[in-house]
Amino acid sequence: MTLLQLTLKNLTRRPIRTVLTVMGIGVGIGAVVALLGLAWGLGESWTDALKARGTDLVVRKASGFLLAEPFDEEWIKQVREVPGVAQAANLLTEVLSIEEAPTVVVSGREWGTFVWDHLTIVDGRLPRSGDEQAVVLGKLAAEQLQKKVGDKITIEVADFTVAGIAECKALVENATVFMSLKNLQNIVTKEKQANFINIRMKDNSVPPDEISKAIVSKLPNCTVETAEDLSDNNEAVKTFKAMNWGTSLIALLVGTFGVMNTMFMSVFERTREIGVLIALGWKRSRILRMIVYESMALCAAAGVLGVVLGVALLKIMARMPIMEGKLEPHIGPDLLGLAMGLALGVGLLSGLYPAFRCTQINPSLALRQ
Amino acid sequence: MTQPAPTPGAPAEGLPLLEVVDVHRDFDDGHVLALRGVSFAVHEGEFVAIIGSSGSGKSTLLALLGALDEADKGVIRFRGEDITKLRDPAGFRARNIGFVFQAFHLLPTLTALENVQVPMFEAGMAKRDRQRKARELLEIVGMGHRLDHLPAKLSGGERQRVAIARSLANDPGILLADEPTGNLDSKNSHQIMELLEGLHRDKGMTLVLVTHDMEVARAADRVITMKDGQIASDERAANLTEEYA
Numbered sequence: 001m002t003l004l005q006l007t008l009k010n011l012t013r014r015p016i017r018t019v020l021t022v023m024g025i026g027v028g029i030g031a032v033v034a035l036l037g038l039a040w041g042l043g044e045s046w047t048d049a050l051k052a053r054g055t056d057l058v059v060r061k062a063s064g065f066l067l068a069e070p071f072d073e074e075w076i077k078q079v080r081e082v083p084g085v086a087q088a089a090n091l092l093t094e095v096l097s098i099e100e101a102p103t104v105v106v107s108g109r110e111w112g113t114f115v116w117d118h119l120t121i122v123d124g125r126l127p128r129s130g131d132e133q134a135v136v137l138g139k140l141a142a143e144q145l146q147k148k149v150g151d152k153i154t155i156e157v158a159d160f161t162v163a164g165i166a167e168c169k170a171l172v173e174n175a176t177v178f179m180s181l182k183n184l185q186n187i188v189t190k191e192k193q194a195n196f197i198n199i200r201m202k203d204n205s206v207p208p209d210e211i212s213k214a215i216v217s218k219l220p221n222c223t224v225e226t227a228e229d230l231s232d233n234n235e236a237v238k239t240f241k242a243m244n245w246g247t248s249l250i251a252l253l254v255g256t257f258g259v260m261n262t263m264f265m266s267v268f269e270r271t272r273e274i275g276v277l278i279a280l281g282w283k284r285s286r287i288l289r290m291i292v293y294e295s296m297a298l299c300a301a302a303g304v305l306g307v308v309l310g311v312a313l314l315k316i317m318a319r320m321p322i323m324e325g326k327l328e329p330h331i332g333p334d335l336l337g338l339a340m341g342l343a344l345g346v347g348l349l350s351g352l353y354p355a356f357r358c359t360q361i362n363p364s365l366a367l368r369q
Numbered sequence: 370m371t372q373p374a375p376t377p378g379a380p381a382e383g384l385p386l387l388e389v390v391d392v393h394r395d396f397d398d399g400h401v402l403a404l405r406g407v408s409f410a411v412h413e414g415e416f417v418a419i420i421g422s423s424g425s426g427k428s429t430l431l432a433l434l435g436a437l438d439e440a441d442k443g444v445i446r447f448r449g450e451d452i453t454k455l456r457d458p459a460g461f462r463a464r465n466i467g468f469v470f471q472a473f474h475l476l477p478t479l480t481a482l483e484n485v486q487v488p489m490f491e492a493g494m495a496k497r498d499r500q501r502k503a504r505e506l507l508e509i510v511g512m513g514h515r516l517d518h519l520p521a522k523l524s525g526g527e528r529q530r531v532a533i534a535r536s537l538a539n540d541p542g543i544l545l546a547d548e549p550t551g552n553l554d555s556k557n558s559h560q561i562m563e564l565l566e567g568l569h570r571d572k573g574m575t576l577v578l579v580t581h582d583m584e585v586a587r588a589a590d591r592v593i594t595m596k597d598g599q600i601a602s603d604e605r606a607a608n609l610t611e612e613y614a
């Protein structure tokens with residue numbers, strides 16, 4: 001018999017209480033897995049969107065908060081000279097109200113650059129040139145604006161034709177209206193301006209850090225972010241992640257108090273037994289370990305249950321029509337590991353105080369009971 | 370260092386195993402004077418019974434002897450070392466003291482074999498050695514055939530045998546037993562006393578045993594009678610007066 005075996009036997013003495021506690025915290029961990037799986041999935045769909053269009057790095061002005069500030073489109077020339085940069089494209093992204101829709105993301109993309117290559121046209125075609133008065137709609141944008149191929153669409157003061165409908169990996173891109181940079185510059189009167197430069201790197205020849213440094217030294221007003229950074233810094237993703245973390249922490253806190261309550265009940269009814277262990281010469285540290293192991297064992301079981309529940313929930317959500325194809329939840333060893341880690345953390349946290357109280361038991365008093 | 374008062378009737382044979390000098394212990398802010406100046410010594414290999422009416426301070430004294438509780442005044446020495454101010458009383462108990470309780474106090478979730486191993490965790494023994502030794506001890510107390518039984522499946526007498534095996538787990542210098550037969554019928558009581566006497570007689574185990582039962586006390590070499598927190602008499606068995614007969 002080892003200390004751990006002795007600990008596990010303690011959990012079998014009130015099987016119903018043990019099972020209920022495991023289920024309680026397990027459901028909490030399951031919620032954490034589901035919430036974080038969604039949040040991480042959203043972040044990744046942004047990253048994926050950038051990756052899908054072949055963008056490794058994004059240059060923007062360092063100032064500016066929610067919306068990137070515009071800059072001179074000629075800056076791109078300096079970026080193209082930096083070693084390691086394979087291709088670079090100017091983008092102007094605006095949020096406009098179009099017809100009945102109050103906020104639509106409009107992405108003006110430099111004609112003839114790689115950022116057009118990765119739009120998957122599911123209906124119609126791409127514009128014939130950067131000068132054609134034509135747009136491509138993301139699938140969701142087309143639904144939202146109720147347009148199909150060949151329809152006319154009025155954006156600000158200009159009329160365009162819907163040349164094609166594109167299906168995109170990221171939710172955000174699906175809701176975007178695409179046109180040539182030049183067209184967008186004209187209608188929002190930001191001639192010769194862009195607010196992003198997308199960069200595709202040469203294969204691993206120069207590390208991204210060095211490219212970033214070289215660009216910033218040429219363009220001191222700018223910051224360079226990797227595709228991952230950019231989705232991490234995206235306000236929508238950030239808010240969603242923060243909300244989900246907040247909800248998760250509440251779930252974990254509730255779970256911690258639940259387990260602590262169970263542990264208190266468990267050690268309270270064993271005061272005399274613990275007194276016996278102390279009388280038999282057990283060190284306080286061993287008593288402490290016994291109780292903490294017990295709560296950690298409870299939570300480890302809850303962690304396994306929570307991972308199973310959470311993954312099941314994510315799989316079901318991924319199949320639901322409002323989510324399908326738009327947001328792929330993140331289910332990976334990192335999330336599952338994090339969930340187990342959080343579960344064990346809850347076990348440690350909720351076991352320590354009851355365990356500490358046990359070490360304070362006076363054995364001669366406890367044995368009198 | 371004050372010399373201990375010679376034990377009545379016992380040959381003075383060097384350093385006592387346990388030496389109690391003017392020990393006081395009170396409870397409830399001095400309202401209950403459980404021990405009021407107790408002094409005596411126990412030598413290696415002795416079997417001492419402590420008797421006295423309920424509330425006379427027997428259990429309080431035993432707890433102090435086993436470093437389970439702290440005296441308010443006085444000194445208790447074990448092999449010459451003052452145990453009233455130990456830095457690590459648990460370690461002291463694990464190494465030197467074997468406790469046997471009236472209510473057995475076995476852990477209900479553990480088998481006989483596992484219960485006996487509980488104190489061995491503090492002795493730094495390997496898992497396999499713990500198991501082997503627990504088995505040997507259970508065989509010594511006549512429980513070799515009940516190794517995997519939970520306490521709930523054992524009779525009172527059998528439980529106390531397991532508890533005695535457990536008290537021997539770390540080869541203690543002394544066994545302290547508080548009414549070990551108090552929860553047993555006369556037949557089981559007899560058998561437990563035979564077991565304890567055997568340990569004393571054959572293995573030279575030093576025994577301090579608290580009891581209400583004169584029958585039980587009669588087995589001891591020496592009987593200390595407690596009254597109102599003090600020693601009323603301390604006599605060798607041979608000298609026991611008629612009043613106990």
Ligand SMILES: Nc1ncnc2c1ncn2[C@@H]1O[C@H](COP(=O)(O)OP(=O)(O)OP(=O)(O)O)[C@@H](O)[C@H]1O
Binds near residue numbers: 426
């Ligand atoms: N922790 C305590 N708090 C308050 N009073 C106590 C405590 N421990 C013991 N006492 C009191 O000290 C006195 C001696 O108690 P003790 O348990 O030593 O008696 P005892 O001789 O063992 O009695 P019994 O034969 O009934 O077991 C009693 O009056 C008891 O009520």
Ligand SMILES: [Mg+2]
Binds near residue numbers: 427428429547
């Ligand atoms: Mg008593």
